[in-house]
Amino acid sequence: MSQATKRKHVVKEALGDFVTPTEKQQIVKVTGSRGNNLHEAVTARGVTFLVSMPPKFRKNLWIKRGDYVIVDPIDEGEKVKAEISFILYKDNIQYLQKQQLWPEGFTVEPDKEPEKAEETEKDEDFSGSDDDESDLFVNTNRCNYQYSESGEEDSQEEAS
Template sequence: MGKKHTAQSLLDADEFEIQPHQQYARSLGPRGNHQHEVEFLDGTKKLVTMPPRFRNLVWVKRGHFVVVDPSLGTVSEKVGGEIVQVLFPKHIKALQQAGQWPAEFSHQTATKDTEHHERSDDDDDDNDDNDDDLFVNNNRPVLSESDSSSDEDED
């Protein structure tokens, strides 16, 4: 299966169906060596592997939802399965409409969408400069306005 076919199969929401032995999980972040820590519906946390067909094609970040097959990728007792599908927002929306999305994850996706919506509303309402949103470079010393004016006075 080529990269083009793999990418297309990932994006096709119509063809996606979860198998009975597969489980929904939320990513807690990458742990290196193509492994990700995920949290299942029951709250258990395990390491799962990213199969070679997804590597350098899909990036799974903290908070993303995936489908895990626990019967695959059990090379050691630390690894609890393999990621078989990365769920994009349109996949989640289709699963919610079909009534197949777990209620445990519905609250988390709704909260994330609400926070994003509230944040964008706040940005529209306030045209003030919000320093909290700006990137802070911790490698450079922070000079306040009083420090810079005192330096100019000394010259």
């Protein structure tokens, strides 16, 4: 199977299917990347451990800090305790919340996020009222031309 076909099937599975965790699986929140396809995760109870990303997800799907995943436990690992079996997106999270399968330890966080968004909007409105252009991007690859609106150019044109 070619890489493009494999990617198509993996993405279709991840975005289209709504899964529920089995008895052995659990929902965890990714708190950071440790490299070599290892990610640090925390459970709803606050237990932190490493999870590995299986080869089918590598270079096809990306996860970042704050994402939620369903993991399968690994018995033989000392540091790596689980393997990611499914990446949860907004639609998946809403589905699990409707099914009453979402861990209560994670339910507090979505309520806090809209408050933070409102605060940042207020800050943006306040900072947007200033007409200060000092924070604009300056392209260092172009020559800076100084434009002046003085009467010198007009007087030179009139004299000739």
